[in-house]
Amino acid sequence: MKTIETRRLPDLAQALSAAGYCVVAPIEEGGVVRFREWAPGLAIAPGAVPANSSKDFLFPRSEVVARFALEPGGFSPAPVERSAVKTVVLCARPCDAAALTALDAVFNWDYRDGAYNARRQAMTVVSLACSKADEHCFCTSVGGAPDGVAGADAILRPADGGQLLVLDELTEKGRALAQAAAGTLSEGPAALDAPAVLPRRFDSEAVGRWLAANFESPFWKEAALACLGCGACAYACPVCHCFDLQDETDHAECRRLRNWDSCGFGLFTLHASGHNPRPDQSARWRQRVMHKFSIYPQKFKTLACTGCGRCSRLCQAGMAIAATCERIEALGR
Amino acid sequence: MKALREAAEKLLREKRVSLVIGYEDRKGRPAFFAAKPEDCGRLAYDASCRQNLAAYLGKPEIRARLPVAVVAPPAVLRSIVVLTAESQLPPGQVLALAVDGDSFLGTFDAAGVAELLRAKYSTLAPEPALLERVQGLLQKSPAERAAFWEAEFSKCTRCYACRAACPGCYCSRCIVEKNAPQWISTAALGHGNYTWSVMRAFHQSGRCTLCGACEAACPQGLPLMLLNAVLDREALEEFGSRPGYDPEAKPLIGSWSADDDHSYMR
Secondary structure, eight states, rough: OOOEEEGGHHHHHHHHHTTTTTEEEEEEEEEEEEEEETTTTTTOTSSOOOOOOOOGGGSSSEEEEEEEEEEETTTEEOOOOOOOOOOEEEOOOHHHHHHHHHHHHTBBSBBBBHHHHHHHHHHEEEEEEOOOOOOOOOOTTTOOOTTTTTOEEEEEEEEEEGHHHHEEEOOOHHHHHHHHTTGGGGEEOBBBOOOOOOOOOHHHOOOOOOOOHOOTHHHHHHTTTTTOSSHHHHHHHHOOEEEEEHHHHHHSSEEEEEOOTTSSGGGGGOOSSOOOSSSSSHHHHHHHHHIIIIIHHHHHHHHHOOOOOOOHOTTTTTTHHHHHHHHHHHHOO | OHHHHHHHHHHHHSSOEEEEEEEEEETTTEEEOOOOOGGGEEOOOOOOOOOGGGGGGOOOOTTTOOOOEEEEEEEOOOHHHHHHHTTSOTOOOOOEEEEETEEEEEEEEEEHHHHHHHHHHOOOOOOOOHHHHHHHHHTOHHHHHHHHHHHHHHOOOOOHHHHOOTTTOOOOOOOOOOOOOSSSSSSHHHHHHHHHHHHHHHHHHTTTOOOOOOHHHHOOOOOHHHHHHHHHHHHHHHHHHOOTTTTOOOOGGGGGOSSSSSTTOO
16 A cells, blocks of 8 residues: 555655645644645644635636736737646545536536636645544535545545555546655555544435425525525535626726626626516525535536535534535425 | 523513524524524523624515514624614614623613613723734734735635624625726735725724624634724724714714814815
């Protein structure tokens, strides 16, 4: 088995960095663990589910998608730099890696998104299997597993009581990465730790069936009462991918920006006429649940939720999508 | 806890309110909406309650169910007074179930809330730990402070959880969403992020009750209370403004007086 001591993760990051990878890893700062670019001297915090998801490095929160140079009497299109840096996400959670299937589907559906696909091509995902889960985790209810390999190019599995990590390459990209990091890996035996035990909380297919028949249920009014309509859940979600296009202009040029957007915002569906087809928060929360558990599986044969629990972990108002699904399943019985 | 639950139950049973907005007796103490007397057993209050429930008073679905009662520690009581002073609460439609620490202080209408605050909380000051953090920051040079905020604001994703958590942010169309003209860049990047957080803090000056809900709601852990505490001090020192005590007070940033200091105009 290819192994590395857990405490030597920064050496692995260093080796990959030296091999030309931009290394993204969970790093603690000010009490919050985030996926961010690793630099020498930074500790890696493999235990936590980072506050952000690894989607940030495929679909950044803001990017320029077009530029126009302003000239007297008109404008002309200007080039947009489109650089996809060779990147590795180290210690992604299996629920982050699993999200790639859902993201790939939507960014290659009616339009092949150049910016997304360029980054996706250049990205290698090294998951870290979970030895523990918290009360917000529910990957086993949405087809995942604490040691699931979907979407990953390689996976690190904790062994010897967390002292060691065993690297399994899963794809060509994973094998290239293992080769680049060969100097930091050892060959030898290791006793794999048991993955986290996470009983299934709900049956996502039963939830989908109820949703397909209950768009107008009074359930939504009551279920969304606590939601205050911010975008925190959508922005932390590894699968949420809605965006807004905004043109911002100064005296010299116009930049067309693609910014993250969220169905939780009232403005999201507000028409220029003033009409809003989702006039209240219950219609918006319904959309969020419907999209993840009914619309997406119908369209793309995959759920738009990987059970990472980030949305519920950070929501101050206590909106928890797994609890909502449990209630929906009970309604359908 | 028992007294709070009984008082809430009584309000619902006597149909004085149609909804009690409180905190639920489970981990994280999320918002809980008791619509029936028998729901009130699920209410709880302790120091781990971080949300300012007055933020719900602007939500259309809640407005449709007035009259309501709100479980309110002192900072939330002050928010209710601010909203009253700014004509944001229909008179007689909001009751406060006042709580503090382990104590339930009673059920109050808007006038009663102001009276309670004056009688019992007239000397409310920012928490010492917060003032210490402010002092630490003010000891830095302007360049160091700018670098500190630049690093902090770079984490902002513009999810606007701070705005949603704040009872003072009740505009139906926020300035950050206006684009003709555009005041604040929509990109979740350096300059726009800086402008967003600073402008939001300024819009709260003389209105913020230092409840801490914005900072608690920020998924990125931005130290927003540092901004609020400094502006709170400026509002007090420069204008004698103590928001959330007088329901008749004109909001500091929405009023003007001939006696204001004009010395900066030459």
